[in-house]
Amino acid sequence: MNKFDFNNRTAVITGGAQGFGLDIAKRFLDSGAKVFIWDIDEKLIRSVVDEAKNPNLFYNLVDVSNYQNVEKIVSEITSNNNIDILINNAGITGPTAPLWEYDLEMWNKIIQINLIGAFNCCRAIVPNMIKNNYGRIVNVASVAGKDGNANASAYSSGKAGTIGLTKSLGKELADKDIAVNAVTPAGAKTRILDQMSKEHVQRMLSKVPRGRFLEIHEFTSLVCWLSSEENTFSTAAVFDISGGRSTY
Numbered sequence: 001m002n003k004f005d006f007n008n009r010t011a012v013i014t015g016g017a018q019g020f021g022l023d024i025a026k027r028f029l030d031s032g033a034k035v036f037i038w039d040i041d042e043k044l045i046r047s048v049v050d051e052a053k054n055p056n057l058f059y060n061l062v063d064v065s066n067y068q069n070v071e072k073i074v075s076e077i078t079s080n081n082n083i084d085i086l087i088n089n090a091g092i093t094g095p096t097a098p099l100w101e102y103d104l105e106m107w108n109k110i111i112q113i114n115l116i117g118a119f120n121c122c123r124a125i126v127p128n129m130i131k132n133n134y135g136r137i138v139n140v141a142s143v144a145g146k147d148g149n150a151n152a153s154a155y156s157s158g159k160a161g162t163i164g165l166t167k168s169l170g171k172e173l174a175d176k177d178i179a180v181n182a183v184t185p186a187g188a189k190t191r192i193l194d195q196m197s198k199e200h201v202q203r204m205l206s207k208v209p210r211g212r213f214l215e216i217h218e219f220t221s222l223v224c225w226l227s228s229e230e231n232t233f234s235t236a237a238v239f240d241i242s243g244g245r246s247t248y
């Protein structure tokens with residue numbers, strides 16, 4: 001495995017209590033970073049941090065869809081640390097259903113967490129990055145945001161929105177040493193798959209030329225490079241990790 005240098009870097013990873021977020025947190029910690037994981041699952045996040053027994057791992061209960069909540073925690077963290085890295089990873093898929101039958105509240109909730117959540121975190125953290133003229137932001141979108149998955153209109157729209165947000169913000173910050181990129185993974189075996197029907201997951205898998213699920217560590221590797229000091233040029237871009245599914 002490649003080694004990354006995250007010494008003296010502080011990272012915030014949203015949705016960090018499990019799945020992709022937790023794996024990224026572990027690799028950042030192993031590479032010298034101080035890491036704040038944010039999540040709404042109080043029991044899980046506490047047990048993960050207790051178990052890790054790592055003095056560089058911290059947690060905050062943050063609902064990314066609530067701007068006041070995000071802003072309060074950001075001001076607490078930045079009173080002692082700069083935030084060098086932000087991984088906007090918190091997300092839900094919601095249930096699978098055709099658009100005309102989709103539960104209205106759930107449709108809004110998915111956009112509120114997946115898209116507005118990423119906006120909230122960028123809105124609150126970017127001023128600190130500008131002050132330090134340094135930052136690496138990775139927005140976790142999805143292949144669904146490029147291709148659009150049937151029966152997942154809210155999820156696909158939110159992830160497409162995240163791609164648009166990345167492209168705009170990346171350009172706004174391009175004159176500084178701040179990179180903003182999005183990643184578009186295909187399906188990986190995390191707990192998020194439990195939210196969708198088995199048939200839906202099987203249909204997603206059948207579209208992947210690699211013919212298998214994405215491994216979590218494969219995803220983490222890409223996020224690490226994008227989050228590292230070595231990434232001095234790429235910004236406002238979308239990095240595909242869909243096993244050949246997306247053609248752009």
Ligand SMILES: NC(=O)c1ccc[n+]([C@@H]2O[C@H](COP(=O)([O-])OP(=O)(O)OC[C@H]3O[C@@H](n4cnc5c(N)ncnc54)[C@H](O)[C@@H]3O)[C@@H](O)[C@H]2O)c1
Pocket residue numbers: 014015016017018019020021038039040041062063064065088089090091092093113117140141142143184185186187188189190191192193
């Ligand atoms: N696993 C996949 O197949 C896959 C594929 C493409 C994209 N993604 C994206 O990757 C990201 C991580 O997914 P995962 O597979 O690790 O899922 P996961 O369900 O294992 O983890 C997501 C975490 O986000 C947290 N979360 C949910 N709502 C939140 C909120 N409002 N505020 C803070 N935290 C919140 C959850 O509690 C959970 O711990 C998501 O954005 C997801 O859409 C996943």
